[in-house]
Each structure stands twice: as C-alpha cells, then as structure tokens.
Amino acid sequence: MTTVPPGLTPHILPGILREIAEIAGFQAAVDLCVAARGRRFYIPARSRLTKNHPLVLAVGWRAARLIADAYGHETLPIPTARPVLRAYRARVLRTAGYTTGQIAMILDMERGTCCGWPRHPTTRSGRWTRASCVPSSTMRRAASPG
The missing domain is CATH 1.10.150 (DNA polymerase; domain 1)
Incomplete structure (x- = not known):
C-alpha cells in the first residue's frame, strides 16, 4: 500500500x-x-x-x-475504474519525482495525454480537460525541443 x-x-x-x-x-x-x-x-x-x-x-x-x-x-x-487508476498512478509517480515523459512510458500512454493528470484530478464539471490541468510552464517545456 x-x-x-x-x-x-x-x-x-x-x-x-x-x-x-x-x-x-x-x-x-x-x-x-x-x-x-x-x-x-x-x-x-x-x-x-x-x-x-x-x-x-x-x-x-x-x-x-x-x-x-x-x-x-x-x-x-467492483468497477475497474481504469481512467481513475491511471490518473492515480500518474499522481503517485509525479509525487515521487518522475518526469512527464517517464510517467507516459511507465503507464504506456502518450506524453500529451498524461502531462496534465498529476496536476488537478478534475475540473468543476468532473471531467478531465487538458487545458485546465496543465500549467502554461509545463506546456512550454513540452513544446520546447530537448
């Protein structure tokens, strides 16, 4: 646990x-x-x-x-709750210090999909939205080469 x-x-x-x-x-x-x-x-x-x-x-x-x-x-x-568990694992990994690229590789998903998950679990509507989850500094880092 x-x-x-x-x-x-x-x-x-x-x-x-x-x-x-x-x-x-x-x-x-x-x-x-x-x-x-x-x-x-x-x-x-x-x-x-x-x-x-x-x-x-x-x-x-x-x-x-x-x-x-x-x-x-x-x-x-008991439901599988796959999206929630994936977001949960992403947050655990983010808390442990993993980068977005590492999290995407570990969870077998695209980097763009997971980069916002560890930040905020849901918006007010209860739905995941990339724009509301990813701070602009993270977007600049993701867009920059290297």
Missing part, C-alpha cells in the same frame, strides 16, 4: 468505490479495485474475516473490518 498523494479525493471514484473510500479510505478503495479487477467481490460478515481472506489481503485488517461492517454478506460489483 502506498500513501495517497495530496489532491485525490473520493469524488473521482465511480459508484461503490466512492462509498468504500468514504468508509475505509481512498487507499482501501484503490487497493480493492486493483484486487477485484472488475469482478464481483464477496464481502463477508466481520465475524467471518480471517487474516487470509482476500479482502484482508487486499486492503488490510482495519479497512476490511470497516468494509465488512457496512457491506457484510454482500457481493459487490
């Missing part, structure tokens, strides 16, 4: 992941999303949690108990 970079909030997550983020934290929602990979995920009652249960292995003991309290005995459809 990694530390959540500043500026990422549960509102960027889709559906059930947003609810899980509000209950157990943003990192737990991201970890569950990665573990479930777009499949349905059974949440046992809190009394049935063990240290080897897939939920505990995915999100940790504390977060698993919080999720089990809220959704015990339910099977939840």
Whole structure:
C-alpha cells in the first residue's frame, strides 16, 4: 500500500468505490479495485474475516473490518475504474519525482495525454480537460525541443 498523494479525493471514484473510500479510505478503495479487477467481490460478515481472506489481503485488517461492517454478506460489483487508476498512478509517480515523459512510458500512454493528470484530478464539471490541468510552464517545456 502506498500513501495517497495530496489532491485525490473520493469524488473521482465511480459508484461503490466512492462509498468504500468514504468508509475505509481512498487507499482501501484503490487497493480493492486493483484486487477485484472488475469482478464481483464477496464481502463477508466481520465475524467471518480471517487474516487470509482476500479482502484482508487486499486492503488490510482495519479497512476490511470497516468494509465488512457496512457491506457484510454482500457481493459487490467492483468497477475497474481504469481512467481513475491511471490518473492515480500518474499522481503517485509525479509525487515521487518522475518526469512527464517517464510517467507516459511507465503507464504506456502518450506524453500529451498524461502531462496534465498529476496536476488537478478534475475540473468543476468532473471531467478531465487538458487545458485546465496543465500549467502554461509545463506546456512550454513540452513544446520546447530537448
């Protein structure tokens, strides 16, 4: 588990992941999303949690108990949330000091697509827009040769 970079909030997550983020934290929602990979995920009652249960292995003991309290005995459809996870990974890499070119290479995407993601997760409308995410200094650097 990694530390959540500043500026990422549960509102960027889709559906059930947003609810899980509000209950157990943003990192737990991201970890569950990665573990479930777009499949349905059974949440046992809190009394049935063990240290080897897939939920505990995915999100940790504390977060698993919080999720089990809220959704015990339910099977939840966990979305893949690919765009959000890609933006999340870009922000983690940006926080770690990677350049835009390195982030694009690691995430297997075009440099122009990812250069704005680590800056601001969404605009007021909740949609990604390159113009609102990339400061002019970054655009000048991207346009300059070298």
